[in-house]
Amino acid sequence: MSGKVFAVVLILVVLTSTFFFAAHTWWLPVDISTHGPALDKQFNETLIGTGIGFLVSQFALAFFVWKYSGPRTGQKLKTLPGGAKGLVIFAIALVGVEIIMLESVGQKVWADLYFKPADPNSLVIQVQAEQFAFYFRYPGPDGKFGAMHPDKIDEGSQNYFGLDPANDVAARDDIVAASMYIPVNRPIELLMHAKDLNHSFYVRELRIQQDFVAGLDEQIHFTATQTGKFEIVCTQLCGLGHYNMKAYLNVVTQDEFDQWLKSQSQ
Amino acid sequence: MKVKYFLTFTVVVAASCLLVALFTSPAHSRAASVAASGSITGKITYTGTPPKAKPIDMAKEPSCAKQHATPVTTEEVATGPDNTLEYVVVYISSGDQAPSAPTEGARYDQKGCQYVPHVLAFQVNQDLQIYNDDQTSHNIHPLAKANQEWNKSQPPGTPPIDAKYAKPEFIPVKCNIHPWMHGYFAVLGTSHFAISDKDGIYKIAGVPAGTYKVTAWQEKSSPVTQDVTVAGGETKADFSFKVTPY
Numbered sequence: 001m002s003g004k005v006f007a008v009v010l011i012l013v014v015l016t017s018t019f020f021f022a023a024h025t026w027w028l029p030v031d032i033s034t035h036g037p038a039l040d041k042q043f044n045e046t047l048i049g050t051g052i053g054f055l056v057s058q059f060a061l062a063f064f065v066w067k068y069s070g071p072r073t074g075q076k077l078k079t080l081p082g083g084a085k086g087l088v089i090f091a092i093a094l095v096g097v098e099i100i101m102l103e104s105v106g107q108k109v110w111a112d113l114y115f116k117p118a119d120p121n122s123l124v125i126q127v128q129a130e131q132f133a134f135y136f137r138y139p140g141p142d143g144k145f146g147a148m149h150p151d152k153i154d155e156g157s158q159n160y161f162g163l164d165p166a167n168d169v170a171a172r173d174d175i176v177a178a179s180m181y182i183p184v185n186r187p188i189e190l191l192m193h194a195k196d197l198n199h200s201f202y203v204r205e206l207r208i209q210q211d212f213v214a215g216l217d218e219q220i221h222f223t224a225t226q227t228g229k230f231e232i233v234c235t236q237l238c239g240l241g242h243y244n245m246k247a248y249l250n251v252v253t254q255d256e257f258d259q260w261l262k263s264q265s266q
Numbered sequence: 267m268k269v270k271y272f273l274t275f276t277v278v279v280a281a282s283c284l285l286v287a288l289f290t291s292p293a294h295s296r297a298a299s300v301a302a303s304g305s306i307t308g309k310i311t312y313t314g315t316p317p318k319a320k321p322i323d324m325a326k327e328p329s330c331a332k333q334h335a336t337p338v339t340t341e342e343v344a345t346g347p348d349n350t351l352e353y354v355v356v357y358i359s360s361g362d363q364a365p366s367a368p369t370e371g372a373r374y375d376q377k378g379c380q381y382v383p384h385v386l387a388f389q390v391n392q393d394l395q396i397y398n399d400d401q402t403s404h405n406i407h408p409l410a411k412a413n414q415e416w417n418k419s420q421p422p423g424t425p426p427i428d429a430k431y432a433k434p435e436f437i438p439v440k441c442n443i444h445p446w447m448h449g450y451f452a453v454l455g456t457s458h459f460a461i462s463d464k465d466g467i468y469k470i471a472g473v474p475a476g477t478y479k480v481t482a483w484q485e486k487s488s489p490v491t492q493d494v495t496v497a498g499g500e501t502k503a504d505f506s507f508k509v510t511p512y
Contacts, residue, residue, distance in 0.1 A: 133326060133445050155440060156342050156448030156485075158320045166512035178323035178446075240405060240419060241443035246326050 003069020007062040014058040021051065029204045032226040032251065036207040038109045046102060118221035119187035125180070126191040128161060129199035129212045132241030134232060135160040138175040140265065146171020153195075160195075175264045180249045183257040184227050192218040200235040203249055211236055224251040304496045306480060307469040308504040310354040310462040315511045316343045317486075322446045329401040330379035330444075341384040342448070342486050343509055350466025351484060351507060353385040355436075355452040357459035358470070359491060360479035365457040368392040374449075376404045376420070381439060381449030385485070387459050388451070390434055396420070396427040405442035408451055410435060417442055436483060450485055473501075482507075 020026065031040055080087060126137040126145060139145045146161075146168045153162040163171035182188050192201060194212035201220075202209040205228075210220050234245035252260065319339035324331040344352040371393035375382040379400060388394060398404050398420040406427065407417035412435040418427050419442075431437070434455040441447035452459070460468040470480075473496050481491040482505035494503045 130445060132443055135445075155445045156438070157317065157340055158322065158446065160445065164512075166510070179325050241403070244326070244402070244443065248325055 130195035140173030333378035
């Protein structure tokens, strides 16, 4: 009897949890990137595949529990010939095949993001992560970033990148901001580096989550397709103020972007 | 008989107390020195081109950002009208006579994600209280070298941090949570000091007559020292700093 109750409860739990996924009750946030649809598509396909596997296995479990849970007298317990070895090997092979399939399907999305170089017409922005803020640098009218000198870093005068405008002409027109502004529909190349330790650059709507690794210069690229204000958060535990480490991404029209740049360079 | 003894005893005790109080009270000694002293006052100006005050973006900390109607700017070189400089510490660096012990504590505030005042001057061994007036956590980190360095976390609503410094030192102060927060502690071995106001004016009061070396300190410049002779009344001593745009 208890076995039949278990089977019924199991089916109820399975159907309820599946319902929330199927109905998209808690679903992905809006996607504002050009690479996002492919990523979301793969996410969906993976979820449908694993969802079907989940349903089939849970229904099978419920069926067997329902059918064989009662007391049986006079029947010998049957075992697989040669023990469970064959079954275990089969299960490992099956999981291996699944993972290889997932990777072969997903490698194009990955390669587009990480192996393909950024569009040559990209707007290049540098982002520095530090405890507990992000700072963004734009090269200014000369299109060149000034060199960084760690010994010149001086937060009191907002010199977060350690620029040396007294001796370095390229650094003089660099624009440093605590909020990120980008023009919509323009490819962005983001140069990433951490000032102290590992952080992460995560914008849900951009479908970008990339760690900063201390000591590594990293590059990612993306194009935003919708204007709006979005949150950039750190998703690598980086210390006391991690919970509060965020900045805002403002995706604006080209005109608004030009105006913002102008206002920052004054 | 008993009453007479009691009265005599009371009078003697009261007289002794009065005498002790007269000779030991700091109020007494201060009153005496102020009577025979003057003050040093003047204006702090600059020559050259000062760096531009840069706006501070606090968007990530909305509870602080909304406290500032106009954008807050950097305060390292705070200029006033007629090429004057604010936040310059002027103090007697040599020849000081009988510096008086501080009578009350110094107070430093973390307010609107800024340090208020930007530069706080106080004496060695003076009690310092650091308040968090914000709705966010701060982690004050005075970068002391001569004194012991420490940093302390202070969530909103927690009691003030008590601190004290034993050696004179100019200590840059930063917040380990908000990178833009920056201030200074001027820990001084004298009780004769002042900080220039937004018009660049300072006034050191209660200086006994004598000749002193008076130093003006500005956080981005080399200190400037001059000899000042106080004879009583008001003695003028202006200071000028050379500043550069970068």
